[in-house]
Structures are given as C-alpha cells and as structure tokens.
Amino acid sequence: MRLKARNRIVTGALLLLVLLVVFGALLSGAPPARAAEAFTLEGRAAPLGMATDHARDRYWVLERASGRLQITAIGADGMVQGRMSSRDTVSSAQGLAFWDGEAWVGDIGGRREQVVVLRITEPWPGTEIRNAVPYALTYPDGRHDAAALLVDGDHRLHVVTRGEGAGVYRAPADPSSSGPNALERVADVPSAEITDGVVLQDGRWVLRDATTLYTLDPASLAVVDESAIGVEERGRSVTESLTLGSVLTALGPAGEVTSTAVPGPTPSASPTARPVRTVAPPAEAGTPDPTRTFEQTGTTTAMTAALVLAGLAAVVVLFRR
Structure with missing residues (x-):
C-alpha cells in the first residue's frame, strides 16, 4: 500500500473517532425525554x-x-x-x-x-x-x-x-x-x-x-x-x-x-424564595477531598478511550508524512 493511501486511511479513522467523541458528548449532555x-x-x-x-x-x-x-x-x-x-x-x-x-x-x-x-x-x-x-x-x-x-x-x-x-x-x-x-x-x-x-x-x-x-x-x-x-x-x-x-x-x-x-388543593400562592445551598470552600492545595474523588465509568470512560485512540492516530499520521 502506498504511503499516501495509508495516510488517507489513518486520517479517515482519526476523523471518525473525533466524530464519535463529539456525538457521545452530545448524547451524554442531553436530558432524557419525559414520560407522559x-x-x-x-x-x-x-x-x-x-x-x-x-x-x-x-x-x-x-x-x-x-x-x-x-x-x-x-x-x-x-x-x-x-x-x-x-x-x-x-x-x-x-x-x-x-x-x-x-x-x-x-x-x-x-x-x-x-x-x-x-x-x-x-x-x-x-x-x-x-x-x-x-x-x-x-x-x-x-x-x-x-x-x-x-x-x-x-x-x-x-x-x-x-x-x-x-x-x-x-x-x-x-x-x-x-x-x-x-x-x-x-x-x-x-x-x-x-x-x-x-x-x-x-x-x-x-x-x-x-x-x-x-x-x-x-x-x-x-x-x-x-x-x-x-x-x-x-x-x-x-x-x-x-x-x-x-x-x-x-x-x-x-x-x-x-x-x-397529590391529594388536596394546589397552593394558590407561589412558593417563597428558598435559600441557596452553601458550597463549602475548596480544600487547601494538596489536601484530598474524600467526597469528590470519583472513579468514572460508562460514557466518560468510553469518551476518554476514544480521545486516546484519536491522539494515537494523529501521531501515526504525523510520523508517516
């Protein structure tokens, strides 16, 4: 296979991976449809x-x-x-x-x-x-x-x-x-x-x-x-x-x-404004926050893997030229 043709194939794969990443991001951000x-x-x-x-x-x-x-x-x-x-x-x-x-x-x-x-x-x-x-x-x-x-x-x-x-x-x-x-x-x-x-x-x-x-x-x-x-x-x-x-x-x-x-009449007046939840200040530098350490799975993992593959494909393209 000629070098130019090979580069086109790798470039196409790269573009496909990028499109998949964008599509996955759009799906993960979209709210689920309401059920009637x-x-x-x-x-x-x-x-x-x-x-x-x-x-x-x-x-x-x-x-x-x-x-x-x-x-x-x-x-x-x-x-x-x-x-x-x-x-x-x-x-x-x-x-x-x-x-x-x-x-x-x-x-x-x-x-x-x-x-x-x-x-x-x-x-x-x-x-x-x-x-x-x-x-x-x-x-x-x-x-x-x-x-x-x-x-x-x-x-x-x-x-x-x-x-x-x-x-x-x-x-x-x-x-x-x-x-x-x-x-x-x-x-x-x-x-x-x-x-x-x-x-x-x-x-x-x-x-x-x-x-x-x-x-x-x-x-x-x-x-x-x-x-x-x-x-x-x-x-x-x-x-x-x-x-x-x-x-x-x-x-x-x-x-x-x-x-x-819900049993009973609906309240005629709108609910009064409620206090906004107070967010604790961030931990000092170097101090781990045990409540905010996540092990991500599902869509996040798939998107991360796709990004890694896309990066590898880009490196291959650069070195082939």
Whole structure:
C-alpha cells in the first residue's frame, strides 16, 4: 500500500473517532425525554426509597438496605442510567431524599437511639465516591424505628418514625458531620406505619403508608387531605413525579410505578424564595477531598478511550508524512 493511501486511511479513522467523541458528548449532555405516563420497573426489587432530580429529569432509587451504599439512576422512561456508589457501609438504609443537587440516604431503620444520614453532593450515574458526608442524629426520647427521610426547601432534615409513639423529628438547621446532632420532635403523624415521604416543589409534604397518601401543610404539618393509593404494592416508596402535581408510588403487581394526583388543593400562592445551598470552600492545595474523588465509568470512560485512540492516530499520521 502506498504511503499516501495509508495516510488517507489513518486520517479517515482519526476523523471518525473525533466524530464519535463529539456525538457521545452530545448524547451524554442531553436530558432524557419525559414520560407522559408512569413507567414499569420489571423484575426489580421493591425500592426502599425513591427521590426525584427535577433538574436532570431522573429518579434515584434506593434498593439496598445494608452493605455498600448504592443508589440507582432511572430515566423518565424507566430505563436504568447507571448506579452511584460509595465506600460507605449502611446497616439498615430505608429513606432517600433529593433536594437542590444533593441526595440524602437515611440509614434509619431498626429500633435505635442514634441514626445516620449520608449526604452525596451531585450524584452521577456510573460513578463511585470514597465517602459520603455522614450526619449522626440522636432521638431525644429513646429508641425508634424509621423508614421515611425528608429534606425541605431550607435543606432541613426530617426523620419520620413508625410504631408506638410515631412522629416527625427535625434535625438542627446546620448539623455537624463530626458529632451527634440532637433531633427535635415537632409533630405527630397520621399513621403509625409511615413508610416514606417527600417534600414537593411547592413546599407541601406527602407521606404514605401501605394504602394511603397524606398531604401535610408545611407550616403546621397537619393533614390537609388524603387519598387511597388504589393498588396493592410490593414497594412502600413515594416521590414527586417529574410532572408536577402528582406523585409516584412503587411497585404494583407487574412492577408498575403508579402515578397519583397529590391529594388536596394546589397552593394558590407561589412558593417563597428558598435559600441557596452553601458550597463549602475548596480544600487547601494538596489536601484530598474524600467526597469528590470519583472513579468514572460508562460514557466518560468510553469518551476518554476514544480521545486516546484519536491522539494515537494523529501521531501515526504525523510520523508517516
């Protein structure tokens, strides 16, 4: 083969690789399409918790109660986008919340005096972090079992207990990650078997048990309305739909994720402006930040490999001339 022809082949391969890299970057940045109806999670275990990332049109699902911390990203069409994990271990993770770019995993199950909530900033499918930021929370009145974790627009953590003496417990406004934080009991709950809850974008709370959805006023935490879920489910989770005004519960007999209108009237006033999440200052030079060290997989790895190949092809072209 002549040198000129060989150079043309290598140059063509180089251009093809560059096009693939650009195309992959466009795909990875495009948000998933919204689903008009609720989706199906066939063959999946009943989620312990679900949470909604409205900014990126995706849901996060907590499926593992113990072992390595792991949450799964689900697109609006029900397709798995990838998993995010950390090297933390949990003993009885039961609750999952998402607000303002932060995922919160509640290791709150089992009767105990102290529980732990782990914060993950900007989770991304197909990544692993060394450690999430832990917040130890202590009940003021002895041991409790819980399955619902909520984070409101002020980034305030709330744990909803179940069983005898069930209630809503609120964490301090600025909890410490280096020591235990005292919870404060702020309200009773409409059911002794609350299994999950969510704070909606408009500020209202929605709690659920096995059969019923309860809408709570955010100021008083009093029940303003309730409705039957209407389907027997294996799961006990609830989250706000990407389409505002409805919530999702999971899973029906065939793995359905059921969409239900939020009980009660829609607030007439727009929600008040909420404080912006404060980002911690960057670590000093040379100091590793354990919460921001990622092991990238999936699209990022493929794009990196394509760039390396493209660079090698360019070197070959230069040396052949």
